[in-house]
Amino acid sequence: MRVLVTGGAGYIGSVVTEELVKDRHEAVVYDSLYKGHEAAIVAGAQFVHADLADAATLRQTLAEHRIEAVVHMAADSLVGESCAQPAKYYQNNVVNGLVLLDAMRDRGVNRLVFSSTAATYGEPDQQPIEETAPNNPANPYGESKLAFEHAMRWYAQAYGLRYAALRYFNAAGASERCGEDHAHETHLIPIALQAAAGKREFVEVYGDDYPTPDGTCVRDYIHVIDLARAHLLALNALDEGGRIYNLGCGGSGYSVNQVLEMARTVTGKDIPARVGPRRAGDPAVLIASSDKIKRELGWKPEYQDLRVIIESAWRWMLAHPDGYSE
Numbered sequence: 001m002r003v004l005v006t007g008g009a010g011y012i013g014s015v016v017t018e019e020l021v022k023d024r025h026e027a028v029v030y031d032s033l034y035k036g037h038e039a040a041i042v043a044g045a046q047f048v049h050a051d052l053a054d055a056a057t058l059r060q061t062l063a064e065h066r067i068e069a070v071v072h073m074a075a076d077s078l079v080g081e082s083c084a085q086p087a088k089y090y091q092n093n094v095v096n097g098l099v100l101l102d103a104m105r106d107r108g109v110n111r112l113v114f115s116s117t118a119a120t121y122g123e124p125d126q127q128p129i130e131e132t133a134p135n136n137p138a139n140p141y142g143e144s145k146l147a148f149e150h151a152m153r154w155y156a157q158a159y160g161l162r163y164a165a166l167r168y169f170n171a172a173g174a175s176e177r178c179g180e181d182h183a184h185e186t187h188l189i190p191i192a193l194q195a196a197a198g199k200r201e202f203v204e205v206y207g208d209d210y211p212t213p214d215g216t217c218v219r220d221y222i223h224v225i226d227l228a229r230a231h232l233l234a235l236n237a238l239d240e241g242g243r244i245y246n247l248g249c250g251g252s253g254y255s256v257n258q259v260l261e262m263a264r265t266v267t268g269k270d271i272p273a274r275v276g277p278r279r280a281g282d283p284a285v286l287i288a289s290s291d292k293i294k295r296e297l298g299w300k301p302e303y304q305d306l307r308v309i310i311e312s313a314w315r316w317m318l319a320h321p322d323g324y325s326e
Contacts, residue, residue, distance in 0.1 A: 002026040003235070004067045006052055006100065007074030008045065009036030012115065012171050012224055014178040016071055018042045019228040028065045030058070031074070037324035040178055052096040055103055062107040069111035069238070070104060071231055072097070075145070078186060079119065079281075082141035093144035098151060105159050112152065113234045116165040118220075118246060118288045120146040123281075128220075128289040131167075131244050138281055149244070156242050164234035166293075168247040169220040169286055171227050173309040178224075179316030181323035188259055189221070189310060193317050196269035203271060205256050207278035216256035218285040220248045223303035223312070233297045245297070248288030249304045259306065266310045 003020055007013040008029030013036065020027040027045040032052070041047050046065065050057040052074050061067070075093050076082070082089040104112065119142030124133045137143040155161040172189045174180065180190050194200045208215040230247050237243075254262075264271050293299045303309060 001235070002028070002066055002068045004028045004030055004062065004065070004070045005045075006030045006070065006072050007036065009033055009038060009040050009047075010073060011178075011180045011182070012227060013073035014040040014042065015175050015224045015228040016073060016231050017045050018175055018178055019225070019232055020071075021045055023232060026065075028061065028067065030061060035182070037181060039324040040181075042177065052092075053099060055099050058099065058103040059106055062103055062109055067107070067109055069113070069235060070100070070109060071113045071115070071235065072100060073115045075115070077117070077141060079139045079141050082139050082144070086140040089140045089144045090147075093141075094147045094151075097148040101151060101155055101161070104161075105155070110159070110161050111235070111238050112161060112163040113231050113238070114148065114152060114163060114165045115231065116149060116167045117142060117145045118167040118169045118286070120149070120167060123283045127285050128248060128287040129246060130289045131246055131292055153242055161242070162238040162240060163242040164238060165242065165244045166230060166234060166247055167244065167288065168222055168227065169288060170222065171224045172221045173223040173225065173303060173312040174316035175225055175312070176316075179313065179320060181320070188219075188256060189263065189313055190317075192260055192263040192271055193267065193310070193314055195271045196263060196267040196314075197317060197321070201272065203260060203273045204276045205260075205273050206276055206282060208275045209278075210284040212255055212284050214255050214257045217282055218253040218255045218287065220253050220287045221259075221306065221309055222247055222249050223301065223309050226301035226303055230293060230299050233293070233299055237297050243296075245293040246288040246290055247293065248290045250290060250301070253285065253287040254306050259310075262306050262310055266307060266314055
């Protein structure tokens with residue numbers, strides 16, 4: 001299949017592209033590189049350096065490469081930033097998403113896998129979160145992703161779009177070639193590994209008085225390769241209308257302290273941690289249920305053990321001490 005990957009030079013998008021190429025799909029990466037890295041684009045994939053807002057280039061790309069399906073990864077995804085700059089999130093995640101939908105409709109491309117977020121649920125009462133939980137986003141990031149999901153639903157009804165939306169919390173880990181390299185890192189596992197590598201003095205723990213076994217927040221972590229494989233399964237199973245699937249690590253999740261302790265074990269390094277105040281809006285526990293995608297698509301995550309996730313991220317960091325800039 002000829003597949004366009006928007007945001008295919010980013011952390012998750014590059015691994016999705018890698019898995020597409022492994023499965024002998026023809027992958028075309030469409031990325032502006034304002035957050036992604038050209039060095040992250042895997043061999044065998046073609047690259048179009050352009051912004052999603054550029055409707056003319058997008059239509060031309062869909063036509064010239066005879067694209068049959070799209071995996072839409074391109075997005076802004078920082079909760080705090082979305083609260084400070086909601087206009088940016090509505091522009092990039094909603095308005096530019098509509099540019100994509102209209103370009104696809106214009107060129108007769110009706111298959112779409114959307115990399116969404118479990119932030120659409122907000123702070124649900126029940127854990128783990130199932131797809132039937134009500135959507136009540138607590139920030140513009142989750143709201144913008146949900147708005148695009150709603151657009152897909154109406155485009156499916158009116159224009160025959162076939163889509164799947166995958167909702168998840170924390171991607172982590174690395175493949176042998178592709179890893180996490182952000183200019184401003186906000187994710188716990190790479191932050192912990194940066195501390196282990198001496199690139200930061202300590203890890204700040206935002207509160208240790210939550211109603212959890214060790215007082216720190218509990219979160220879902222899913223290996224980026226397992227996440228990518230879920231996108232391919234969804235792509236191959238698209239039928240009439242749309243589907244929504246949650247992706248999670250299964251079980252009871254991992255606390256901040258558990259992640260830090262495993263990072264110390266994996267690296268053999270001391271990782272200093274300092275407890276700071278809670279962050280506004282941080283729920284005690286957020287875990288997604290993956291029962292539906294396992295049941296319907298046969299998704300079988302292979303790397304969901306926390307040690308395996310952190311080991312893969314640490315190996316990649318040691319092999320790429322300056323990220324993709326070397």
